[in-house]
Amino acid sequence: MTSASASRSGQGSSGQVSAPATLSRPSRADLVFRMLVTACATLVLLALGGLVVTMAFGGFRAFSTFGPGFVWHNVWNPVTNDFGALAPLFGTIITTVIAVLLAVPLAFGTAFWLTAMAPPRVAEIVGTAVQLLAAVPSIIFGMWGLFVIKPIMARDIQPFLTHHFGHVPGVRQVVHGAPFGYGLMTGGIILAVMITPFIAAVMRDVFGAMPPMLRESAYGLGATRWEVMRQVVLPWSRTGLIGGIVLGMGRAMGETMAVTFVIGDSNHIGWSLFAPANTVASLIALEFPESPAGSIKLASLLALGFILMALSFGTLAVARLLLRERRV
Numbered sequence: 001m002t003s004a005s006a007s008r009s010g011q012g013s014s015g016q017v018s019a020p021a022t023l024s025r026p027s028r029a030d031l032v033f034r035m036l037v038t039a040c041a042t043l044v045l046l047a048l049g050g051l052v053v054t055m056a057f058g059g060f061r062a063f064s065t066f067g068p069g070f071v072w073h074n075v076w077n078p079v080t081n082d083f084g085a086l087a088p089l090f091g092t093i094i095t096t097v098i099a100v101l102l103a104v105p106l107a108f109g110t111a112f113w114l115t116a117m118a119p120p121r122v123a124e125i126v127g128t129a130v131q132l133l134a135a136v137p138s139i140i141f142g143m144w145g146l147f148v149i150k151p152i153m154a155r156d157i158q159p160f161l162t163h164h165f166g167h168v169p170g171v172r173q174v175v176h177g178a179p180f181g182y183g184l185m186t187g188g189i190i191l192a193v194m195i196t197p198f199i200a201a202v203m204r205d206v207f208g209a210m211p212p213m214l215r216e217s218a219y220g221l222g223a224t225r226w227e228v229m230r231q232v233v234l235p236w237s238r239t240g241l242i243g244g245i246v247l248g249m250g251r252a253m254g255e256t257m258a259v260t261f262v263i264g265d266s267n268h269i270g271w272s273l274f275a276p277a278n279t280v281a282s283l284i285a286l287e288f289p290e291s292p293a294g295s296i297k298l299a300s301l302l303a304l305g306f307i308l309m310a311l312s313f314g315t316l317a318v319a320r321l322l323l324r325e326r327r328v
Contacts, residue, residue: 052309059303065296070303076267078287083300085307087267091184091277092253092308095263098188098273099252103196104245110196111203112229116215127204134197142261145190150262154181158274177272182264185273190258195248202244206237246319250312256281280308 062070062083073084110130114123161175177183214236218228234241264276265286278286284301291298 052306055302055306055309059299059301059306061296061299062303065299070300071307074269076283078297081296083297085280085300085304087269088278088280088283088304089307089311090269091187091263092279092281092311094184094273094277095187095191095259095279096249096252098185099191099195100245100249102189102192103199103248106192107196107199107203107244107248108241110200111207112233114204115207116225116229116233130197130200130204134201138194138255138258139261141190141194142258145186145258145262149186149189150181152181153183153186153274154179157185173271174273177270177274179274180264180276182262182276183272183274184263184277187259187263187277187279188273190262191252191255194255194258195251198251199244199248202247203237203241206240206244207233209240210236242319246316249315253308253312253315254281256285260285280304 066073066083070083070085071089072086074086075082075084076087077083110126114127114130118126158175158177158179158181162179165171165175210233214232215228218232223231259279260282263278263282265278265282266276267278267283268275270277284304287297288301291301
């Protein structure tokens with residue numbers, strides 16, 4: 001009777017057993033851990049905010065001098081202090097589009113082959129090689145593009161396209177020009193080689209996380225590899241694929257040295273893919289050391305950096321919007 005009454009007295013009127021005091025109070029280690037992770041998140045936000053504020057404050061003079069027309073003004077003349085962002089923005093967008101169009105099919109095929117078709121031993125070796133390719137410094141890609149891709153473009157690719165398609169309306173404007181080897185297409189090819197390992201690595205992880213039962217069920221119903229890829233793999237992994245593509249796109253838009261080697265350094269807009277051009281990152285890298293402190297040229301370069309950040313943020317926002325619509 002005594003033990004039973006003591007047991008009943010340890011319970012509340014509602015019949016619930018009170019939790020130990022050690023579970024109801026956060027420990028000191030938990031508080032320290034919470035403060036550390038909160039500080040890490042806050043530091044990341046402060047760093048991002050500092051970058052945006054620095055670019056915006058540094059480029060304010062350019063925006064105030066040229067107005068909103070700075071974005072679509074197609075002149076970059078340091079002699080007359082007349083600057084506009086349209087030409088480098090055009091080069092950035094075109095080279096990024098070329099890179100994504102070339103890299104996505106290559107990365108998707110590589111990732112699907114590694115996860116669904118290759119023998120495990122071969123997949124391990126090839127997967128390691130893809131990861132090593134992602135670790136190559138960008139300046140090495142630039143040197144490779146300058147000494148290997150550029151001569152091929154000038155000697156073989158552009159003369160072939162000009163000879164066979166130079167008379168076709170609509171295509172003539174895209175392939176015409178002197179065969180220098182520099183240009184938007186060469187820069188896009190170098191960027192495609194650079195971003196393919198990043199996109200392929202993300203796609204491989206997404207495909208590897210897919211439950212094997214889904215593939216096996218489709219194969220059991222008589223589906224071919226093409227049908228499994230199109231009707232099972234793609235719908236299940238759509239979110240991860242878009243994330244990998246956006247990651248590669250952001251890498252391509254911000255790449256500097258590799259593009260600087262092969263794009264030609266010309267601040268003019270030309271519809272030919274083989275015409276010399278510039279990107280925002282390459283223009284900043286080339287002309288920033290020659291820009292005096294407090295000059296309108298330096299302010300214009302900082303304004304270009306701010307526009308590039310805004311373009312990257314906009315691309316990420318559109319990708320997240322597409323993912324949200326897919327989930328709905």
